[in-house]
Amino acid sequence: MSERRLVGPVRIVGAGLLGSSIGLALRQHGVDVILADVSPSSVTLAVDYGAGRLAAEGDNPDLIVVCVPPDVTATIVAAELAAYPNALVTDVASVKSAPLAELRALGADISRYIGSHPMAGRERGGAASARADLFVGRPWVIAGHDGISYRRAAPVEDLALDLGALPIEMDVVEHDASVALVSHVPQVVASLLAARLQEASDTAIGLAGQGLRDTTRIASSAPELWVQILGANAPRSAEILAAFRTDLDRVITALESPDAQGSRRAIAETIASGNAGVARIPGKHGQARHFARITVKVDDKPGELARLLTEIGELGVNMEDLTLEHSPGAQIGLAEIAVVPEVEITLIAELEKRGWKIAGVTQ
Amino acid sequence: MSERRLVGPVRIVGAGLLGSSIGLALRQHGVDVILADVSPSSVTLAVDYGAGRLAAEGDNPDLIVVCVPPDVTATIVAAELAAYPNALVTDVASVKSAPLAELRALGADISRYIGSHPMAGRERGGAASARADLFVGRPWVIAGHDGISYRRAAPVEDLALDLGALPIEMDVVEHDASVALVSHVPQVVASLLAARLQEASDTAIGLAGQGLRDTTRIASSAPELWVQILGANAPRSAEILAAFRTDLDRVITALESPDAQGSRRAIAETIASGNAGVARIPGKHGQARHFARITVKVDDKPGELARLLTEIGELGVNMEDLTLEHSPGAQIGLAEIAVVPEVEITLIAELEKRGWKIAGVTQ
Numbered sequence: 177m178s179e180r181r182l183v184g185p186v187r188i189v190g191a192g193l194l195g196s197s198i199g200l201a202l203r204q205h206g207v208d209v210i211l212a213d214v215s216p217s218s219v220t221l222a223v224d225y226g227a228g229r230l231a232a233e234g235d236n237p238d239l240i241v242v243c244v245p246p247d248v249t250a251t252i253v254a255a256e257l258a259a260y261p262n263a264l265v266t267d268v269a270s271v272k273s274a275p276l277a278e279l280r281a282l283g284a285d286i287s288r289y290i291g292s293h294p295m296a297g298r299e300r301g302g303a304a305s306a307r308a309d310l311f312v313g314r315p316w317v318i319a320g321h322d323g324i325s326y327r328r329a330a331p332v333e334d335l336a337l338d339l340g341a342l343p344i345e346m347d348v349v350e351h352d353a354s355v356a357l358v359s360h361v362p363q364v365v366a367s368l369l370a371a372r373l374q375e376a377s378d379t380a381i382g383l384a385g386q387g388l389r390d391t392t393r394i395a396s397s398a399p400e401l402w403v404q405i406l407g408a409n410a411p412r413s414a415e416i417l418a419a420f421r422t423d424l425d426r427v428i429t430a431l432e433s434p435d436a437q438g439s440r441r442a443i444a445e446t447i448a449s450g451n452a453g454v455a456r457i458p459g460k461h462g463q464a465r466h467f468a469r470i471t472v473k474v475d476d477k478p479g480e481l482a483r484l485l486t487e488i489g490e491l492g493v494n495m496e497d498l499t500l501e502h503s504p505g506a507q508i509g510l511a512e513i514a515v516v517p518e519v520e521i522t523l524i525a526e527l528e529k530r531g532w533k534i535a536g537v538t539q
Numbered sequence: 540m541s542e543r544r545l546v547g548p549v550r551i552v553g554a555g556l557l558g559s560s561i562g563l564a565l566r567q568h569g570v571d572v573i574l575a576d577v578s579p580s581s582v583t584l585a586v587d588y589g590a591g592r593l594a595a596e597g598d599n600p601d602l603i604v605v606c607v608p609p610d611v612t613a614t615i616v617a618a619e620l621a622a623y624p625n626a627l628v629t630d631v632a633s634v635k636s637a638p639l640a641e642l643r644a645l646g647a648d649i650s651r652y653i654g655s656h657p658m659a660g661r662e663r664g665g666a667a668s669a670r671a672d673l674f675v676g677r678p679w680v681i682a683g684h685d686g687i688s689y690r691r692a693a694p695v696e697d698l699a700l701d702l703g704a705l706p707i708e709m710d711v712v713e714h715d716a717s718v719a720l721v722s723h724v725p726q727v728v729a730s731l732l733a734a735r736l737q738e739a740s741d742t743a744i745g746l747a748g749q750g751l752r753d754t755t756r757i758a759s760s761a762p763e764l765w766v767q768i769l770g771a772n773a774p775r776s777a778e779i780l781a782a783f784r785t786d787l788d789r790v791i792t793a794l795e796s797p798d799a800q801g802s803r804r805a806i807a808e809t810i811a812s813g814n815a816g817v818a819r820i821p822g823k824h825g826q827a828r829h830f831a832r833i834t835v836k837v838d839d840k841p842g843e844l845a846r847l848l849t850e851i852g853e854l855g856v857n858m859e860d861l862t863l864e865h866s867p868g869a870q871i872g873l874a875e876i877a878v879v880p881e882v883e884i885t886l887i888a889e890l891e892k893r894g895w896k897i898a899g900v901t902q
Binding site: 380384452477 | 658659660667668670672677678680707709713716717718720721722724725726727728729730731732733734735736737739740742743744745746747748750751752753754755756757758759760761762763765766769770773774776777779780781782783784786787788790791794795797802803806807808809810811812813814815816817818819820821840841842843844845846847848849850851852853855856857858861862873898899
């Protein structure tokens, strides 16, 4: 709480997952948070969750965060700018060029508006899924434009920092091109792939493994939201999808004549290009830090995993990550423990001394 | 060990991930396992890992499991059929029509051959990644054909059952069509999507979230293997990819004219079709069993997670799954614990009584 930058009050319009999560986090810092939503039941739920208080006569917020669907973002931002002539207004919509253009068209005072986009979310929406730590360690784009000074926009950076996010400055065009690539096109591709499963036989679906689950997980996203996002970032998404299609055509041609000259090479190059592309994504924690991953066999009975972790704790080792693999019917589970490489050898020796079986180690 | 069906000896040709994992599991059942590999160092490593023994004069295996790349599967199967005239031979290649056709062309004695395909694997290959429980709970396709009787093929079903897998009978054509849909096409799509990242700016890549990571994870697969798999299942994969392309064209057209009549509807229908497709995939454990997922806040210091799990163990509750979310710099981690729904309410109450903070619960 000592490091809080924002003073407040902060007004949050839209008490869904993002708005409520921002509210929860700011309340933990002791900031006065005012919540508003077109739905009285949504705002009541968010207040009950501790994400802030209802608006009151004479509220005079320093900062307003608009957390509503992309389609209505510009309208609400314009209304807030007009209603609170001293406040800085930001939004969290996942597209940034379209709302800015719309605000300009509406004649809004964009010298007090700067868009932002926290790269965080959950599959489940609503205040009930809100988490104060939703933004911790996540990039938070602040999408500058030439109508506002850096100094005036500083409270949005403070907001991101107070919430534990990593502020990234980027103009609206670069932002939209970037998210088309890392978010909007992957959504379309996952949806198209999952759509192929609609008419599959139960037998075929029964063979699904982790690969299919991973590649299609985000296909469960809400159509209403994505119509808005893709509509607002259409040209750039279309451009990337067109390049994807060119590559796809090459694979289809190769597979239609698998013995033709160049077919094997075309397929190999496709997979190799994918290798090169995926290698560019930073690690789980958004950084290149490598951990040693030690897999330990754990009997499948209550208390065994706890005993393992107790002993790791007694050794003074902090786990960076933990994954438990557990198959139905199997008598053992496998706990994969990620630790900093410096402690790997000692930890393995100590665990083996205590009778644990190490099933594998990877860097 | 009491439920072992196979008698053995079992000969395994190819001491990579699958061959070594089968060997490890059979050795746990006390079956005599003979290992062979073109690479002396690979077979030595697998023997050291406890996956079996080296071949010896006078070996007379009942069952031979060929675990080599798809390209050479038929050749090796034919050689094994000739070398061991009393043995039943199976293989584990991920395509089934092409090897059978090749064996027929080679004039091999297919009355002693039945292909199979365990739907299991890991991102890391080789004997060093082998695990006896690799097949537990996983589908294991036995790809029948009209050249062999069910009775003669029974030991392959015994093998699958001894390894804890779920045998599924399917003819070679149905098998190849099914894996094209659930495995081969997803691989191509993930690779094509990841390939788009090759020329992305570091800034754009820096915005990558879990969605991009999931959709592209399998793009790190080996080109050599996939050239073989896709080459051997080309027509069916091409057909599904062509249908994918038809849908993709519709999205691109809509995004190129986002304000045209029908564009929003085309996008909404694409996302909705993806929703419907992904909903058909059974849960993580290959069954529809739902677990309650309780998210508990855990201080980021050694021993805290252990304390939580100890207390859960003391309550006699068995965890079905455990995921730890931990962000760099955050002072708390979140442990998501999956339990059978019957214990959910009691567990939450008991944890709260002990001072744990529940961050969320989902079904």
